[in-house]
Amino acid sequence: MSDFEEEMNEKNEIEEVMEELEKTENSAWTSVDLYYKGVHIKKSIPANIKIEVLMETIDKYLEAGFKPSWNDKTNGDHKEPPKPLQRPCNHEGCQGTQTFRQGVSKKTGKPWKAWFCDLSEEHADFIK
Numbered sequence: 001m002s003d004f005e006e007e008m009n010e011k012n013e014i015e016e017v018m019e020e021l022e023k024t025e026n027s028a029w030t031s032v033d034l035y036y037k038g039v040h041i042k043k044s045i046p047a048n049i050k051i052e053v054l055m056e057t058i059d060k061y062l063e064a065g066f067k068p069s070w071n072d073k074t075n076g077d078h079k080e081p082p083k084p085l086q087r088p089c090n091h092e093g094c095q096g097t098q099t100f101r102q103g104v105s106k107k108t109g110k111p112w113k114a115w116f117c118d119l120s121e122e123h124a125d126f127i128k
Helices: 002-023 051-063
Strands: 030-035 039-046 085-090 097-104 110-119
Touching: none
Parallel strands: none
Antiparallel strands: 030 039, 085 097, 097 110
């Protein structure tokens, strides 16, 4: 069997699985992001899909040459997390550096944002 024939067979298998998915009687749909040779493809699937069918579908796509969104070729140089935001401490006489942080209060459940100084805990500037 030639490479072309194998590729067409794999494509037909994927289409058969997707046809089965589309027969699902549910109006709620979700999507899966796929990448092939640098091309982004968003495929809609039923939201109530059985996990076994979804796993089979993903395996078929991977066998056909699609790559997950986190592969090195897709993401390129975007492997490093962003550097934290920093600024000189704005408290008089302090030579420290403030770093921006945000989170959710464990006590109140409310979100917070603040600049924290690396030299003094008292030099925290909360943003309202």
